[in-house]
Amino acid sequence: MLSLWFSQGLPPAPNGVPGDLEALALWCQQFSPLTAADPPDGVMIDITGCAHLFGGEAGLMAAIERRLPGIRLGLANTGQAAWGLARYGEAGCEDIASLPLAALNLSPRIIKKLRQVGVRRIGDLMRLPRAELTAGYGPEPLQKLDRALGQSPEILKFISAPPEWREAEHYAEPIFAPIQLQAAIHRLTAKLCVRLADAQAGATAMAARFYRIDSERPEILLAFATPCRDEFQIAKLLIEKLAGNIDPGFGVEAITLEACTTEKLPPVQHGMAPAVPDYAQPINTLLNRLGSARLWRVAPHETHIPEYTARRIPITMPPVPWVKPLYPRPVRLLPRPDAITAIAPVPDDPPVSFTWRRKTHKIAHATGPERIARDWWCHEHDNARPEIEKIRDYYAVEDTEGTRFWLFRAGLHDGALPAHWYLHGFFG
Amino acid sequence: MHEFRAPTDGAGHIAFAVMLLAELPIKAPILWVSPQPSAYPPGLAWLGLDPARCLFAQVKDDAESLGALEVALRGGMAGVAECTAVSRLAARRLALAARNGNGVGFVLRYAPAFTQADSTAFATRWTISPARSEISGTLRLQAELLYAKGSQPGVFMVEIREAEHAATPYAVALVQPGIAARPQRRTG
Numbered sequence: 001m002l003s004l005w006f007s008q009g010l011p012p013a014p015n016g017v018p019g020d021l022e023a024l025a026l027w028c029q030q031f032s033p034l035t036a037a038d039p040p041d042g043v044m045i046d047i048t049g050c051a052h053l054f055g056g057e058a059g060l061m062a063a064i065e066r067r068l069p070g071i072r073l074g075l076a077n078t079g080q081a082a083w084g085l086a087r088y089g090e091a092g093c094e095d096i097a098s099l100p101l102a103a104l105n106l107s108p109r110i111i112k113k114l115r116q117v118g119v120r121r122i123g124d125l126m127r128l129p130r131a132e133l134t135a136g137y138g139p140e141p142l143q144k145l146d147r148a149l150g151q152s153p154e155i156l157k158f159i160s161a162p163p164e165w166r167e168a169e170h171y172a173e174p175i176f177a178p179i180q181l182q183a184a185i186h187r188l189t190a191k192l193c194v195r196l197a198d199a200q201a202g203a204t205a206m207a208a209r210f211y212r213i214d215s216e217r218p219e220i221l222l223a224f225a226t227p228c229r230d231e232f233q234i235a236k237l238l239i240e241k242l243a244g245n246i247d248p249g250f251g252v253e254a255i256t257l258e259a260c261t262t263e264k265l266p267p268v269q270h271g272m273a274p275a276v277p278d279y280a281q282p283i284n285t286l287l288n289r290l291g292s293a294r295l296w297r298v299a300p301h302e303t304h305i306p307e308y309t310a311r312r313i314p315i316t317m318p319p320v321p322w323v324k325p326l327y328p329r330p331v332r333l334l335p336r337p338d339a340i341t342a343i344a345p346v347p348d349d350p351p352v353s354f355t356w357r358r359k360t361h362k363i364a365h366a367t368g369p370e371r372i373a374r375d376w377w378c379h380e381h382d383n384a385r386p387e388i389e390k391i392r393d394y395y396a397v398e399d400t401e402g403t404r405f406w407l408f409r410a411g412l413h414d415g416a417l418p419a420h421w422y423l424h425g426f427f428g
Numbered sequence: 429m430h431e432f433r434a435p436t437d438g439a440g441h442i443a444f445a446v447m448l449l450a451e452l453p454i455k456a457p458i459l460w461v462s463p464q465p466s467a468y469p470p471g472l473a474w475l476g477l478d479p480a481r482c483l484f485a486q487v488k489d490d491a492e493s494l495g496a497l498e499v500a501l502r503g504g505m506a507g508v509a510e511c512t513a514v515s516r517l518a519a520r521r522l523a524l525a526a527r528n529g530n531g532v533g534f535v536l537r538y539a540p541a542f543t544q545a546d547s548t549a550f551a552t553r554w555t556i557s558p559a560r561s562e563i564s565g566t567l568r569l570q571a572e573l574l575y576a577k578g579s580q581p582g583v584f585m586v587e588i589r590e591a592e593h594a595a596t597p598y599a600v601a602l603v604q605p606g607i608a609a610r611p612q613r614r615t616g
Contacts, residue, residue: 277456277504279456279457279503279504279505281503282459282499282500282502282503282504282505283457283483283503283505285499285503286459286483286485286496286499286500289495289496289499290485290486290487290492290496294485294486294487295483295484295485295486296483296484297480297482297483297484298469298479298480298482298484299480300469306468306470309469309470310468310469310470310479312484315483319480319481320480321478321480322469322470322473322478322479322480323473324473324474324476325470325473325474328474328590329468329470329471329473329474330439330468330471331439331442331443331446331467331468331471331472331474331475332439332442332466332467332468332471333466333468333471334466335464335465335466357437364560365561365563365564365565366564367564367565396565398560398561398564398567400560401558401560402557402558402559402560402561402568402570403436403437403438403440403558404558404567425439425468425471426437426438426439426442427439427443427471427567428438428439428440428442428443428444428558428567428569428588
């Protein structure tokens with residue numbers, strides 16, 4: 001535990017408000033997620049597990065001193081001891097026995113009484129019999145001493161950053177009618193969108209949470225392909241999911257709407273320039289209806305293996321331009337090549353006929369072969385099967401009915417393993 | 429809204445739809461809905477359609493497929509949906525969405541040329557079947573217009589050739605239908 005004492009008064013907080021201890025405690029969360037305001041002029045930071053990020057405890061303390069000049073720091077195992085060390089200890093001192101009694105934050109009346117019997121330092125207090133100390137001076141000295149020594153728990157109010165983009169409604173009577181929930185969503189979205197518009201921001205992810213009276217908390221999550229602050233669009237998306245996802249049960253007593261992530265969205269002037277077509281609305285609707293796993297763009301991938309030439313990218317990413325392939329490619333590709341039995345003259349001729357799904361196709365025309373080798377630089381070399389065994393020879397063939405197929409032969413006809421034929425796609 | 433059917437396994441109707449999409453004057457993003465991801469982006473690029481314009485969606489069933497297409501059309505996007513059946517109600521809704529949103533939608537399905545649920549809501553209905561090509565290296569499709577609003581049905585032959593240079597990898601040529609493929613007058 002690290003205690004910060006602003007011995008020369010509170011510095012101006014990062015947002016410019018002098019003397020705002022809460023803001024300072026929030027600012028200190030750059031050092032550790034657990035910080036607490038310590039009124040009137042201190043901050044407590046739990047640095048357990050965080051010091052190594054700044055090069056150890058000494059590095060962390062140096063970093064804080066560099067940012068807040070004039071600060072007094074106290075480092076100890078407990079918050080109470082750190083408090084005392086920051087205010088009464090010398091730099092580098094970790095022993096509280098030599099500190100004066102005031103370092104325990106005792107009330108002045110008790111300190112005065114203890115001084116009258118010659119107890120001036122915490123070490124003196126530790127030597128006194130516990131039962132008689134309580135009988136003579138009340139529970140406070142022992143309580144504080146135990147806290148400082150880590151023998152009794154201490155309670156610190158760690159703070160968390162308040163959500164920036166959240167609107168909430170609380171109800172005296174729980175609501176459960178769909179029309180009430182829909183009206184609440186309309187009100188919350190309108191409020192949030194006005195705030196977003198003022199800040200020139202748009203939400204890219206939103207969450208609406210419904211706090212039920214039986215302490216269940218169903219929620220609706222929304223995602224947007226582009227930043228959005230259109231209240232009608234957001235409300236429509238929420239209401240579309242309301243019926244299926246939200247069971248109000250015995251009633252909802254509070255609803256919150258939060259923009260989880262936001263991005264800059266400058267305001268648009270309407271009616272000046274010719275309108276640029278905006279497809280954000282249908283894309284957002286589809287994204288929320290299908291989910292990001294079932295809606296994607298494709299980007300080219302640097303490989304010759306046909307099934308890997310396109311990779312999926314999320315639709316929130318900008319489209320990647322494609323170049324036309326050098327050789328014809330089928331419009332429909334099977335997810336996995338389908339094994340076929342083919343009759344073909346050796347060594348390199350296209351098949352004369354092949355059987356796929358128990359139907360025999362006689363071949364009228366064929367073009368090829370187009371030889372596609374494996375990405376050998378990506379694979380371990382295998383002595384038993386050299387790379388030449390792993391090539392594919394692709395043929396575009398047309399059967400007597402006119403259907404054009406994309407077939408390939410895997411391996412060579414006189415290789416270590418017999419060659420196999422596969423159907424991989426359809427041109428038409 | 430247009431519907432393209434293929435009688436058997438194959439991809440003639442996909443190739444036909446891709447060529448039409450590539451030639452469309454509007455450059456709206458295209459939603460490609462299918463139960464299995466089957467459209468092959470390099471194949472689309474080969475036929476002149478930039479896959480960067482496409483958004484691909486995978487759906488569970490026909491209802492979801494047509495619903496997604498309706499959302500896209502209403503928003504002004506172009507859309508392609510692969511599905512197994514289109515009811516009259518669904519066709520009506522899709523046509524309305526396409527008209528309201530000024531979108532272009534294609535429905536691709538493996539179906540015979542005539543079914544019980546055929547409706548006249550779509551602007552055109554085609555069946556695309558493979559046809560034997562004369563020379564090697566070309567793809568010939570027989571596109572039979574089954575129904576068109578305000579015009580006569582007919583049979584067209586489309587030929588996709590491998591061109592010599594890479595700038596235009598394909599060339600479409602309309603071929604006169606042969607005797608075997610005589611236009612059949614059918615009312616839709």
